[in-house]
Amino acid sequence: MAGRPVRPRVFLVDDHELIRSGIRAELADRVEVVGEADEVDAAIAMILERRPDVVLVDVHLPGGGGRAVVEAVRAAGGSAAFLALSVSDAPEDVIALIRAGARGYVTKSIGGADLAAAVEAVAEGEVVFSPRLAGFVLDAFRDLPAGTTPDPELDQLTPRERQVLRLIARGFTYRDVGVELGVAVKTVESHVSAVLRKLQLSSRHELTHWAHERRLL
Amino acid sequence: MRWGLCQDAPIDADSPLPVAPGDPDEAPRLGHASRPWRRRARGAVLGGVASGLAVRLGLRVWVVRAAVLAAVLVHGVGLVAYVVAWVAVPRRGEDVGLAERVWRDGRERHAAVATTAVATVLVLALAALGHGLGVAAVWPLLPTVIGAIVVWRGASPEERRALNASLTAPVVRVGRSSGWRATAVRVGLGIAAVVAGLNLLVASRTAASPVTDLLGGLVVTGVGVLVLFTPWWSETVRELAEERLARSRAQARADVADHLHDSVLQMLALIQKSADDPVEVTRLARKTERDLRSWLFGDERAARDSVAARVRAIESDVEADYAVRVETVLVGDAPVTEAHEALVLAAREAVVNAAKWSGAPVVSVFAEIAPGEMSLYVRDRGRGFDPDAVGDDHHGVAHSIVERVARAGGVARVTSRSGEGTEVELQWRAVP
Numbered sequence: 001m002a003g004r005p006v007r008p009r010v011f012l013v014d015d016h017e018l019i020r021s022g023i024r025a026e027l028a029d030r031v032e033v034v035g036e037a038d039e040v041d042a043a044i045a046m047i048l049e050r051r052p053d054v055v056l057v058d059v060h061l062p063g064g065g066g067r068a069v070v071e072a073v074r075a076a077g078g079s080a081a082f083l084a085l086s087v088s089d090a091p092e093d094v095i096a097l098i099r100a101g102a103r104g105y106v107t108k109s110i111g112g113a114d115l116a117a118a119v120e121a122v123a124e125g126e127v128v129f130s131p132r133l134a135g136f137v138l139d140a141f142r143d144l145p146a147g148t149t150p151d152p153e154l155d156q157l158t159p160r161e162r163q164v165l166r167l168i169a170r171g172f173t174y175r176d177v178g179v180e181l182g183v184a185v186k187t188v189e190s191h192v193s194a195v196l197r198k199l200q201l202s203s204r205h206e207l208t209h210w211a212h213e214r215r216l217l
Numbered sequence: 218m219r220w221g222l223c224q225d226a227p228i229d230a231d232s233p234l235p236v237a238p239g240d241p242d243e244a245p246r247l248g249h250a251s252r253p254w255r256r257r258a259r260g261a262v263l264g265g266v267a268s269g270l271a272v273r274l275g276l277r278v279w280v281v282r283a284a285v286l287a288a289v290l291v292h293g294v295g296l297v298a299y300v301v302a303w304v305a306v307p308r309r310g311e312d313v314g315l316a317e318r319v320w321r322d323g324r325e326r327h328a329a330v331a332t333t334a335v336a337t338v339l340v341l342a343l344a345a346l347g348h349g350l351g352v353a354a355v356w357p358l359l360p361t362v363i364g365a366i367v368v369w370r371g372a373s374p375e376e377r378r379a380l381n382a383s384l385t386a387p388v389v390r391v392g393r394s395s396g397w398r399a400t401a402v403r404v405g406l407g408i409a410a411v412v413a414g415l416n417l418l419v420a421s422r423t424a425a426s427p428v429t430d431l432l433g434g435l436v437v438t439g440v441g442v443l444v445l446f447t448p449w450w451s452e453t454v455r456e457l458a459e460e461r462l463a464r465s466r467a468q469a470r471a472d473v474a475d476h477l478h479d480s481v482l483q484m485l486a487l488i489q490k491s492a493d494d495p496v497e498v499t500r501l502a503r504k505t506e507r508d509l510r511s512w513l514f515g516d517e518r519a520a521r522d523s524v525a526a527r528v529r530a531i532e533s534d535v536e537a538d539y540a541v542r543v544e545t546v547l548v549g550d551a552p553v554t555e556a557h558e559a560l561v562l563a564a565r566e567a568v569v570n571a572a573k574w575s576g577a578p579v580v581s582v583f584a585e586i587a588p589g590e591m592s593l594y595v596r597d598r599g600r601g602f603d604p605d606a607v608g609d610d611h612h613g614v615a616h617s618i619v620e621r622v623a624r625a626g627g628v629a630r631v632t633s634r635s636g637e638g639t640e641v642e643l644q645w646r647a648v649p
Contacts, residue, residue, distance in 0.1 A: 109542070131544060131546045131581060131583065132544075132546055134546065135546035135547060135548050135583070138548045138585070139547075139548045139549065142548065142549060166583070166585070169546045169548070169583045170581060170583040170594040170596055170640070171544070171579075171581030171583070171594075171596045171598075
């Protein structure tokens, strides 16, 4: 990836100066940081103005949270891809952000190289499932016998998708998952994209219910 | 949303009737025959019976109210009818009436029957004692009291709140008004009531029906005292409530300060001391993070009998002892059984092994937990080993993990490749 001609243009949204400078330092030689904001309204305005490829957005922000940023930018036609970043790990917040349109979720304890790789993946339209997000999704789509939902197409995961998520939750990379299942990495990516789509489009009330039920992993 | 003649009634925002405003066909309609009679939530003085009836019949509310009041004067017929309607007719937005709701709920039914019995005895005793209170007075009184009991037991929290507000509002208003005129009226009324009550009490000694006069005197005196002292009393109550709130806030702040001092400040001091030992710093920071997190978010999984809590405990225990980060992902939960316990202990062993030997900075734990079933994966990307090359003396894997899981009826599998890390897979499913 070193020879990549264009580095992704990244915008940071986090209310903690320390975290922002830490991320900036970690990403410095692999991406171009085009701006940062520490609250919702400024973030929306600047993202729409500077048109970054990827927005790293904290789940918890004063003034509506990362979700408000994602929703407002998308509603205004912004084309940036969002990657959620948090320490909170509260499943309902993470799932809400994904449902609002974020393309992935990583925890702030992620290493610098992994974070840069995640940013690049999101910039290329891929989906980034951390083990924790895979766990949340498995949990949210759990225990639902076939034929009990109004829209099985969207409200359920296929056995293969479950298999992929389980491997990711176990700490496998997409490449590892491909090796384990004997398929191409592209196939793994299309599975996680399908899961993301289901997560965003499913109207399963269990998703909301589930989120309310458990405040924290 | 128009009901002909009752247009002066406040229009309910909660009306489920989707009628286009300005629809010429709808405007002149009188009442809604198809619409069931519902007690109204808004604009209700007591139960919303009269305003509900007004909507149902398409009359003005004051007409219905006047009719009810007139009926009350006829031997209390209106009162009884009102109470019966109150408990029988469902409130708007509710499916069943209060009486039906009380009757369906076993505990409420017992409570209502018991209080009704006591109230009946009291009312009859009152009738027997006071000669002045004849049958004519008792018969509306008894159903009214029973109805009040049903309302008290059966009202939804929302109706209870509304009722409470509409009953106490005048008292509170009088109590809070501070103008000299309000004060004069209040004091005048209070003194008059007290004097009248005392008069009754004194007269009761020589009256024909002493018990009635005695009771009446007590009630009137009590009302007078209440009117006189309401402002002072409500002020005291409010001050007490404010004081309690302030105290509990101060308490909460003290708790936070205590906790921050114990965990965070102490840890920061420790971290500064060991600033030249990155491993120790990381360990301390992780420990503080875990403590703070479980304290902030109230760890619901701390319950003793939760498998998820046991798995999570592996993370904190191993991180406290070794310089690794354990990343735990949990799906589902179940109460602990022997088999769950065996798998968790085996997983703990696997995590400790990984922490000790793999050299990897991160150990991933993934658990899928259900009551009769469990899968656990412990994975590291460390140096790995060749399972076949490990001799019989390698007790860790052989005994603690594989055999422990086998005894519980599960299967353990260890996959490891030199240089690529190790994964321990534990599976168990209850035999039906």
